Ligand SMILES: O=C(O)CCC(=O)C(=O)O
């Protein structure tokens with residue numbers, strides 16, 4: 550089970566797709582999605598609909614949040630797992646995260662923002678909402694392709710209408726030693742689809758079916774799309790739900806932003 554850095558994830562380009570299910574280009578991309586999810590349960594997506602300004606701004610917003618004093622961040626603690634602020638996880642002290650419900654609903658995000666910045670921080674809430682809205686589009690395309698490729702089109706609306714999403718922003722402090730340290734333990738996601746976007750500090754690793762680990766190195770233009778156990782079950786095991794982890798090296802902090810789409814049956818409650 551050694552580390553294997555030469556392996557690379559498939560890169561799938563959604564940029565020239567349009568919203569045109571049934572077109573030749575759509576079917577071609579759909580096939581790539583199906584193949585990647587069968588083999589790796591994951592791929593890198595190029596999606597240029599999300600403007601570069603938003604992709605850049607999101608890390609400014611995320612850093613603004615993590616730079617707040619601990620007492621302020623804790624104002625957003627939640628009893629629900631993965632929701633609200635989660636800091637200095639006992640076993641992985643490099644990790645902090647904030648889960649934001651209803652990240653596409655401006656009023657909800659604004660009211661959460663006011664808890665953190667009573668004087669307001671319009672930039673933070675605007676950026677969170679715009680980013681989430683755009684990632685939602687990518688999720689819809691990917692999930693539509695998955696459902697079609699499984700031959701389950703007749704359940705598409707039912708499926709789409711029965712899901713829920715949670716935005717989580719994450720910070721992994723650099724270990725500031727020469728050693729590699731665990732940032733997030735190996736796990737599979739329990740939800741349906743996860744879409745991740747990171748700053749340019751790598752650390753996410755994905756386990757292949759034969760047990761080797763791939764170091765993911767997404768570019769500023771790419772999103773990591775991964776499936777979780779709920780979709781694995783829904784697809785009767787035809788798609789792979791991969792183990793993944795975060796390993797940190799060096800001094801720089803890694804920031805990542807993930808949209809987690811799960812069944813509405815209160816997966817995260
Ligand atoms: O930070 C990342 O890139 C991965 C996070 C992750 O796997 C998770 O929160 O489930």
Ligand SMILES: [Fe+2]
Pocket residue numbers: 736737738793
């Ligand atoms: Fe995960």
